[in-house]
Amino acid sequence: MSQYEIKEHDVLVIGAGGAGLRAAIEASSLGVNVGLVCKSLLGKAHTVMAEGGVAAALANVDAQDGWQTHFRDTMNGGKMLNNWRMAQLHAQEAPERVKELERWGAVFDRTKDGKILQRAFGGHTWKRLCHVGDRTGLEMIRTLQDRGVHQGIEVYMECTITKLFKDGDRICGAFGYYREDGRYILFKAKAIVLATGGVGKSFTVTSNSWEYTGDGHALAYDTGADLIDMEFVQFHPTGMVWPPGVRGILVTEGVRGEGGILRNSLGERFMFKYLPEATKNDYAANEEEAIKWTNAAVAGEKTDARRPPELSTRDNVARAIYTEVKEGRGSPHGGVFLDISYQDSERVKKKLPSMYHQFKDLADVDITAGPMEVGPTMHYIMGGVRVEADTCMTRVPGLFAAGECSGGMHGANRLGGNSLSDLIVFGQRAGAGAASYVKNLTGHPEIDKGQIEEAIEEMEAPFKRSEGVNPYDVAKELNKVMSTYVGIFREEGDLKTGVAKLEELKEMAKKAKATGSKSYNPGWHLCRDLHNMMICSEAIARSALSRKESRGAHSRLDYPNTEAEWSTCNTAVERSEGGMKLEHTPLPEMPSELKELFKKKEPSHA
Amino acid sequence: MPEASTRTATLKVYRGDREKGEFKTYKVPVEAGMVVLDAIHYIQQNFDPELAVRWNCKAAKCGSCSGEVNGMPSLMCKTRMDKFRPDEEIMVQPIKTFPIIKDLVTDVSWNYEVNKRITPFTPAEDANWTFYQEDIDRVQEFRKCIECFLCQNVCHVLRDHDRKDTFMGPRFMVRTAGLEMHPLDEADRLKFLKEEGHIGYCNITKCCTEVCPEDIHITDNAIIPLKERVVDEFYDPIGKFIRGVLGVDKKKAKK
Ligand SMILES: Cc1cc2nc3c(=O)[nH]c(=O)nc-3n(C[C@H](O)[C@H](O)[C@H](O)COP(=O)(O)OP(=O)(O)OC[C@H]3O[C@@H](n4cnc5c(N)ncnc54)[C@H](O)[C@@H]3O)c2cc1C
Ligand code: SF4
Ligand code: SF4
Ligand code: FES
Numbered sequence: 001m002s003q004y005e006i007k008e009h010d011v012l013v014i015g016a017g018g019a020g021l022r023a024a025i026e027a028s029s030l031g032v033n034v035g036l037v038c039k040s041l042l043g044k045a046h047t048v049m050a051e052g053g054v055a056a057a058l059a060n061v062d063a064q065d066g067w068q069t070h071f072r073d074t075m076n077g078g079k080m081l082n083n084w085r086m087a088q089l090h091a092q093e094a095p096e097r098v099k100e101l102e103r104w105g106a107v108f109d110r111t112k113d114g115k116i117l118q119r120a121f122g123g124h125t126w127k128r129l130c131h132v133g134d135r136t137g138l139e140m141i142r143t144l145q146d147r148g149v150h151q152g153i154e155v156y157m158e159c160t161i162t163k164l165f166k167d168g169d170r171i172c173g174a175f176g177y178y179r180e181d182g183r184y185i186l187f188k189a190k191a192i193v194l195a196t197g198g199v200g201k202s203f204t205v206t207s208n209s210w211e212y213t214g215d216g217h218a219l220a221y222d223t224g225a226d227l228i229d230m231e232f233v234q235f236h237p238t239g240m241v242w243p244p245g246v247r248g249i250l251v252t253e254g255v256r257g258e259g260g261i262l263r264n265s266l267g268e269r270f271m272f273k274y275l276p277e278a279t280k281n282d283y284a285a286n287e288e289e290a291i292k293w294t295n296a297a298v299a300g301e302k303t304d305a306r307r308p309p310e311l312s313t314r315d316n317v318a319r320a321i322y323t324e325v326k327e328g329r330g331s332p333h334g335g336v337f338l339d340i341s342y343q344d345s346e347r348v349k350k351k352l353p354s355m356y357h358q359f360k361d362l363a364d365v366d367i368t369a370g371p372m373e374v375g376p377t378m379h380y381i382m383g384g385v386r387v388e389a390d391t392c393m394t395r396v397p398g399l400f401a402a403g404e405c406s407g408g409m410h411g412a413n414r415l416g417g418n419s420l421s422d423l424i425v426f427g428q429r430a431g432a433g434a435a436s437y438v439k440n441l442t443g444h445p446e447i448d449k450g451q452i453e454e455a456i457e458e459m460e461a462p463f464k465r466s467e468g469v470n471p472y473d474v475a476k477e478l479n480k481v482m483s484t485y486v487g488i489f490r491e492e493g494d495l496k497t498g499v500a501k502l503e504e505l506k507e508m509a510k511k512a513k514a515t516g517s518k519s520y521n522p523g524w525h526l527c528r529d530l531h532n533m534m535i536c537s538e539a540i541a542r543s544a545l546s547r548k549e550s551r552g553a554h555s556r557l558d559y560p561n562t563e564a565e566w567s568t569c570n571t572a573v574e575r576s577e578g579g580m581k582l583e584h585t586p587l588p589e590m591p592s593e594l595k596e597l598f599k600k601k602e603p604s605h606a
Numbered sequence: 607m608p609e610a611s612t613r614t615a616t617l618k619v620y621r622g623d624r625e626k627g628e629f630k631t632y633k634v635p636v637e638a639g640m641v642v643l644d645a646i647h648y649i650q651q652n653f654d655p656e657l658a659v660r661w662n663c664k665a666a667k668c669g670s671c672s673g674e675v676n677g678m679p680s681l682m683c684k685t686r687m688d689k690f691r692p693d694e695e696i697m698v699q700p701i702k703t704f705p706i707i708k709d710l711v712t713d714v715s716w717n718y719e720v721n722k723r724i725t726p727f728t729p730a731e732d733a734n735w736t737f738y739q740e741d742i743d744r745v746q747e748f749r750k751c752i753e754c755f756l757c758q759n760v761c762h763v764l765r766d767h768d769r770k771d772t773f774m775g776p777r778f779m780v781r782t783a784g785l786e787m788h789p790l791d792e793a794d795r796l797k798f799l800k801e802e803g804h805i806g807y808c809n810i811t812k813c814c815t816e817v818c819p820e821d822i823h824i825t826d827n828a829i830i831p832l833k834e835r836v837v838d839e840f841y842d843p844i845g846k847f848i849r850g851v852l853g854v855d856k857k858k859a860k861k
Contacts, residue, residue, distance in 0.1 A: 041660070042718060043753055044668045102735060105727030105788065107742050107749055114736035132746065138667070139749060149718075150726045157715070180707050209662040243639020249665050358665055361684055363639060472651040516656040519623065520708040523655025 004175075004184035004456070009035035009154070011434045012174055012189035014161050014216065017045035018137075018423030019403025019430070020195030021144035022097075024153045026431025027193075032438050035187060036148070037156045037176065039211050043145050046197050046209060046404075047423065050137025051252035051354065053119060053129030054424075055417030056094035060115040061300075062126035067091040069125050072597050074418060076279075077123040077313050078382075078411020079552040080567055081229065084590040085389035086409040090418070090425050097424040098130050106143040108132055112300060120257045120297060123313040123415040125282070127297075134254050134354050140420060159185060161215070162528055163455040164192060164223045164399070165447045171223075171398030172445035175455040179525065182518025184456060190441055191434040193392075194220055194385060194401040195427065199536040201529075203378035204479040207239055207250040213529040214536035216405035220385040221535055225394040226574040228407040228585075230383035230536070231543035231554045234414055235488050237317035239377025241335035246362045248377040251338065251355060253416040255372075256310040258351050259294035260340040262321070263371070264329035270336075271309035274320035283309045298343065315413045315553045318376040322488050325375065335375035341368055376488060380419065381536075382410040382553065383543070386572065391433030392426055398437060398445075402430035408570075412552025462527035468513025471526040478505055478533060486541045491557040495545040502538050509534055535580075542582050543571040615687055617645055619657070620699040624706045629697065636687050642698060643671050643682040646710070658709040666819055669754030673710050674699050679756045679817050682710075701759040714755055716770055720778050723802065727785055728793035741789040748784035748828060750820045751777065757814035757824055763807045774803035776814035776824045783828035786835070796839045805833055 013024045016038035028034040038045060059065040071091035075082050102108060102116065108130050109117040118127045132139040149155070161176040174187045196216030200208025221227055238251040256262075264270050269290075275283055284290035284306045296303035310317065321336050331337055340348055345368035349356050352367070359365040359372055384407030385394050392400045403423045410418065462468070485498030509531065514524035549563040550556045569584040613636045618629040632653060634645045643661055650657045662668040664683045671682040676690070676697050690696055704712035757776040763769050774782075782795050782803070799805045808829055815824045822828070 040662055040670065041714070044662045044670050046662075048668050048752075049663045049665070099735075103729065105785070105791075107745050107788065109746075110737065110739040110742065114738045132749075135667070135750065138752065142749065146721070146726055149722055157718075180713075209664070209668075211662065244637045245640045245644040246664070354665075354667065361666065361686075362641070470651075470655060472655060476651075514655075520658035520711050521656045522650060522658060526655070 004186045004452070006186045006188065007035060008188040009033050010189070010438045011035070011191045011193065011431075012037065012187050013193045013195060014174065014219075015045065015195030015197060015403070015405070016042055016155070017047035017195060017197055017403060018140055018144060018420060019427040020045075020193065021141070021148050022424050022427025023193045023195060023400075023402055023431035023434070025144065025148050025151060026428045027435040028151050028153050030432065030435035032435045034153045035156065035189070036153050037159050037161055039158065039160050039179070041157050042155055043141055045141065046211065047137045047141045047420070049250070050140070050420055051134040051250065052121060052254035052257065053131030053136045053417045054094075054098055054140065054420035055121070055124060055128050055415065056098040056130055056421055057091065057126075057128060058095050058098065058116060058118065058130065059126070060111055061118040062128075065126040065128060067095075068597055070094070070128065071594070073124050074415060075411070075598070077413050077415040079413060079562065080411065081551065081570070081587065082411030083389055083408035083588060084594060085588065086426070088594065089389060089429070090409060090422060093425045094421040097421065097428060101140060101143050101424065104143050104147045106139050108139070119254065120307060120311060121253055121416040122256065122311045122317065124417065129257065129417040131254070133350070134252050134352050136420065156185070160525065160528075161219065162459060164219050165451050166223060166396070167445035167447065169224070169397060170445050171396060173447045175452060177459060179520055182521065182524070184459070186447070186452060188447060190438045190445065191398045191400065193430045193434050194399070194405050195403045195430070196405045198381045198404045199533070199540075200378050201475070202478055202482045202533045202537045204483040205239065205248040206378040207236060207248055208378070214532045215529070216401060217384060217539070218532035218535040220394060220396070220399065220401060221539075221573070221575055223396055223399060224575070225396050225399060226386050226572045227539050228383060228386045228570040228572045229411070229543070230381070230539040230573060231547050231571055232382035232412050232552060233378060233540060234314060234380040234382060234553050235318040235376040236379035237314055237321050237376055238338055238374040239379075240363065241331075241373050241375040242333035243363060249358070249362075250377065250379065251372060251374050252352070253314070255338060255340055255352060255355060256308075258340060259297065259308070259343060260310060260338050261308070261342075262310050262317075263337045263339065264324045265331060266329055268329075269309075270324055270329075271312060271317065271320060274316060275309055275312055276316065279312070283307060283312065298347070313413055314416065315555075318488060319555060321374070322376055331373045333373050335373040337371035338374045339371035341370050345369070380404065380414055382412065382414055383407045383539070390429065391436075392430035393433055393437065400430045400434050402426040412554060459528065462512060462514035462524060465511060465513040468511045469508060471512040471514070471523055471530055474505065474509050474512055474530055475526060475533070477508070478530075478537060481505065482537055482540070486537075486544055489555050489557050490544050492545065495541060498541045499538070499545060502534065502541060506534050506538075538580055539573045542580060543573065546571055546582055546584070613692060615645065615690070616695045617649070618695055618697045619646070619649065619709070621657070621709055622706070623708050627706070640687040641683055642675055642685040642687065642696065645687060645696075646682060646698065658707070658711045660711055667752060669752030672701050672754045672756050672759065674701060679759050681754060681756075681819050684819060701755070703759045703765045704755070717753070717755055717758060717777065720774050721781065723798070724778060724782055724785070725793045725795050725798065727788065727791055729790045730792050733790045735790070737789045744827060745784050745787050747822055748780050748787075750822060751780055752820060753777065754819060756817045756819065760813045760817050762811065762813065769804075769807060772804045773807045776808070776829065778803065779805060779808070779832060780822060780824055780828045783832055786832065796836050799832060800836050800840060805829070805836055808833075
């Protein structure tokens, strides 16, 4: 039997993006011993790619802002399916968490009077996104990384966790391998925080990297936690569409926040047509009003003009673009045009430097001189591990989750900028929750030998298959199935086909084989990742099939309306003897003082 | 513009580890706008699932995919295939200054150790957090660094003389400069720069600046001003005394 190294920590944090780093910093500052594991090098997690900003109602630019409005925007954006308590904590605590980043050395862009500058983003009533040009995530991860490193957290880089262990019903450890040479490692831990990010690699066109194979979702599911809201997959409206190699790479919403205009091949500013009745009054009525808003925003002045229709929520803009293209009004490469070139080119380069370079270097397009071509790309998953709002603990004692891998915070659709703030608010809470759990723990949970051997066996198996399939072929098939049958627009027939095909693929995935040595072998790694991708894909497809309405990011052609009876339940999946079990569980009910916030309608313009 | 293409490119990719290795030849179909990293992925998916490479963002934002393409240190996700002549062989190899783990992946952990030794951001307890864009333009330039370590890779002090035992390298001078020039930072890293980071080893060849994918003016904006501060601090006692008497704060004076 293979050897493994053993490490022991009070709290093991899996994932070193914003959520994981913030959790590790918090737990360690509370005096418990912390280990931090990540699949890539430190500082390379998805958080580094975040562009547009972090949402927090600091009210530095629009003085009217406050947590109540942020809370209301978040719930409205999530089509009221959010866990209200998470949305409340998030709105209340985000400002303090952002200021804390500044005190730890983050250097945000400034307002004229020397405060953190904030920009407009889709679905946010006021200018709310604190940012550093279009590289906010880099600033955030570097700040947290340096803070963490100097706090004595032990970091295990390029190490992948494949299994969690329980003693009875309590968490007691985790198992993984080093990518470098495939050696195994066993972590004894009293509490574990999952902060592994999302699931995008199951789709063909995505803004997500190889890391996004839904590991945390699957680890939690395999350990007895439940996943909620998995049908809600966010397609970001603006990904690059050309050339083929960059298809899916994100074009930040910041472009629209700075005044970017969407047009179809006829030159129409089509978003005016797609504003839902309910929120129509929050947006400019015509081009003239939209231009007035943009001019004021650029000049840093107040205006009573309402914001442009391009700043509608992501689900809405993505559907609009999809429809324009489908109806034959798309751009040459199957997208639409996004134009910021009418603005002063120096300003564009200053506010959106990485977009400028991204298009220039990868697509030969100068965004200060002409429009970009953009189309929807799979970007984010709202669904995730169900947690208790205040502590981030799952229903498995000792298992916590924060960031993109957790569910509930964003409901049926996430607003841009609300992820980075989610990471620091709930990263902090998960770290505190785990530390306090450890301090109150009695007894010493132990890992069962048999479970370790099983974990090793699972990793060795792909090498033992003489007949088998190339894991990349399975991944490609999976991408095809998810993109074809479980995409932006869904209907029963497609979803059923999707579920059936996933069953076949599950069998195929079990045959994925690895060749060569264990030293830095991506093919071997993918064999294991497929297991996680299959769980998440099945959860998405089954949840989507079960929700017979359209809400937020979940659009059913056969059930186009949002139905009141579906507004009170979450879809939840869990592992059971007979396979994946699906239930509709009641949504926690908002207390009446918060309900009040949705009654009086403030005039909203920014 | 013809968009479908049947052109194939010839790549020679380093396969092996620290001890031994060879360049293997692969033929890869070229699509419009393709980058070298796409070609590497094509090989991985179709010919050789074991081929090791680091990447994350595929958009020059994470600094994972550093390599040497036809001898040029670069991000593979930013190096376009149409940069090369159709008949040109494309040699892809790992960055030279760090030990090879496998194929295109190197052991860059040394960099993380250096970073740990730099005194972190240290504001005053009672700092006033109002500061202006013009106070931080320079610091923001340094904070654009994506830690691709290409500058570390080309610096001759590390590459040819292998002075990792003593020299911190351009990346960490950029990092130190970002901290030293932060308007609210109070720590003093000059002694560290001189005695542990050995900033004096840098003889301003500017090779680091040339390869930086983030266009950070490493030498002009970070290293030279730091060198000046070190000189003022350690080799100009009179100037230092006068500034002390006049009560000119070191940081404010330099801004
Ligand atoms: C291009 C892009 C731009 C974005 N822009 C914005 C924006 O402007 N504003 C905003 O709010 N949001 C934005 N988002 C979304 C946001 O960046 C992500 O949702 C967020 O960063 C996720 O953070 P996280 O901490 O949950 O996970 P990540 O930052 O993805 O980190 C996950 C970590 O888990 C590790 N991990 C995963 N599986 C394992 C395993 N099995 N074992 C060990 N480690 C593991 C990974 O290595 C990594 O360290 C953007 C996303 C993308 C892709
Ligand atoms: S300028 Fe200095 S740090 Fe940069 S490559 Fe030359 S010697 Fe190295
Ligand atoms: S300074 Fe430039 S070259 Fe050096 S690591 Fe940072 S981004 Fe790379
Ligand atoms: S993959 Fe991120 S820089 Fe190349």
